[in-house]
Amino acid sequence: MRTALAALLLLAACKDDAVDSGVPDNGLVRALDFDVVAADFDLANERVVVASASPSPALQLVDPGGDAVDTLALPAAPLALDVRRAGDRALVLHEGAVSIVDLDGLAVLDTIDLGAVTGGTVLLSGGEYGYALSWGDPIRAHGFSLEIGTPSVAPVEPFDGQLTLAMHPDEDRVYGTGTGATPQDLHRWSFDGARLAYDGDSPYEGEYQFGGAVWVTDDGARVVTYRGEVFTLTGGEGADIAYLQALSVTGQALDVASRDAGSRLAVRLSDALTLFDLDTLEPQGPLTLPTFTHDGEAYTAAPVPGGWWFSADGAALYVLVGSGDAASGPFGLVTLDL
Template identity: 25%
Template sequence: MNRVFAIILTLTIVFLLPLQVSAQKSKFPDVTQFHGEIELLTSRGVITGFNDGTFRPKANITRADAIIMLMRELKIPLNEVRNPNFKDLKPGDRGYSEIAMAVQLEIVSGKPGNIFDPKGTLTRGEMAKILAITYDLGGIFPYGFPDVAFEHWTFPYISALAANNITVGFNDGRFQPGLPITREHFSVFMARIVNPDLRPYNPKVADSFLEAMFAMEIIDYVAHPTDSIIFLLDAQENAIIAFNHETYDADYIQLKLPAEKIAYANGKLYATQLTGVRSPFIKDEDMRGAFAVIDATTMTLERIINIKLDPFDIAADDNGVVYISSGSAQWTSVQSFNSVTGEVLSTQGIRHRSYLAMHPDQNRLYSINTDSSPRTMRVYSINEGKLGPEIRSPYHGDYSLNQDIAITPDGKYIINSRGHFFRSTVTPSADMRYVATLDQTYSSIAFDVEYGEFYTSNKQNWIQAYDYITLRPIYQLTTYGNVEKMFYQNDILVIFSKVKLGNSPRTFIGIEKIYY
């Protein structure tokens, strides 16, 4: 699982950022470009220039001067510093206190032989590392400089600066990490971090923030209702992963029997467990299967419940009742089970291979068939874990439906990826009634009901935002990868996408975010 869940945080970039000349002039007579950036740092006391009044923008910056500028910008008190004990730096030397504090903060370290080389030049790669660490910059830009190998130690830092639209390349497309950096370019990088308004427009920088990439094959996702956790079912390892997208902590449990679908309710995870081969010709009495009950906090297996059903989809409620639709036998059943004892609580008719959607109120269960045309929705009432007889949709082929069904977080609508919205209500005569259709289909959808927006994507590298009241499109957002799944949690749009690294033929699962 370490291999599967390894987060790739080291990528490169290939885009060029144009040199921009601000209309605001610098006080230094030898500054001919980047006036705004240099004037910003001058006004903040970061840049003072030389005794002759010049800035010397084309001169290479020394390691000591770079650290002095950083400490001035950070405004960190320097009255109490620990001696780093470098052979070439002693108390009273220029930059001693600033360098000692930077070492203390683990922003920089020395060179072999226990020296710091304060008068030595700083390379572009070293610059990227220092700035990324100092300002806690993260993110991935999934392109590559031809002169920076994937294994190069500067990868995570260059990538972080690029993801934040700070770093620049040369006209030939190279980054040149070993080249000394000039005083003006170091100033530009720092100014763009301090004031994001100075960052130039670049169409290759997406609206999302690519934070990590994984080598997994995710076949099902379930979001925790309150915490920043998303449960992932990885087909490669047949494992369920509890992934915290804020801390990037992860825990997992590997299952012995094949799993296809998972559900979460009240601190428990439930997973379908296949024990045989599906077939429309199997009789109900010959079907076999199971479901797993997992403690979602500790990610430990509590029990396996064997059932006389070939599980296809699964739902659960807070009372520990599990609802499973059959994957075999054509006209078959959906059943509810006591997840502790395994007792069958109820059985109702259903078309095999039907997907399920639990209403947020947990008083009714919706389904949609997948193997026949036209597709039809059904609803089953729930009373103390027992399913009532099916009520079919009032429409038969009037609205073409894809093989999915979901309920909006507020429970008002049943939705299908064809873009159709249907009413969800306990009143049978009004339930599943058509409301409206979006202007386009989607493969993934996420809702921010509180602020009245929702977001769709159709396996492309852009997202359409809608007004939740009018269902009208309002704006678009770009992503780095093709969107597979989205969740809105704690003011963050969390996006699982398929991303490639530069010209690599392999596709990874990317974790992209849009912060609101």
């Protein structure tokens, strides 16, 4: 899931072949007058979608190449967000409810009551179904038709507790791990109408910790874990997930995002972004963020966890930034030309 604002690992594929010593600090910083609760990227329309709670609950559709911001009022404060790759729909999780949003028409189509849901995430399939997951014992998936809206509720096997999930770019399945299984491993679920069908786990069971977030690269070929382990995906069930290797990183990687098949990936370690060769997985050079200035005051730019994406052509990197290590407000959007 592209929406989780957990502090974890970032990866992005670009189309340029050559990398010098990183990205020059020539980024354009655009100040934002709202906070950032969750964010996702609408690749089809090349815009950043931000769920904000202040100054009022809203979706903010930001054009990173211009000054335009389209704002849609939400019925309640947002907790999580997922945008479909086609850019036409979004799901917004609230306390005990989920909103279906028409991004083309900029309208809330429906807000569905989920009952006592106090935490979780949302998934938006490439078809006509959406899912709101609530943590607990067991984890439950509230699956619903985007047209009808009435949810059906079923446990998500084989877990209780909490899951971290990553959507495959085909939008027909997710990969993830959670707190309710031993040994920790990577698992796969497919979308089957309004339910998540468990397909099985990876045949690889090593000594690595899989309990953090995971991400699927935008070409659908690999999974990356929060510890920097890389797995290949074959697309089939059973042996779908195969261990490849670990990134040459020290410590815990933090966030991943991805663009289509290309020659580079960028990994966030602490508050630094580092380029890697996507094929060899070897480091190439650092990315540098410019000074973040808001209302005349300079801040050290800290990437908002989960808040950066490469442009469709791989020529730019869009980074939501805040002030300080925790990426608190005020907020801005940095565009780095690569």
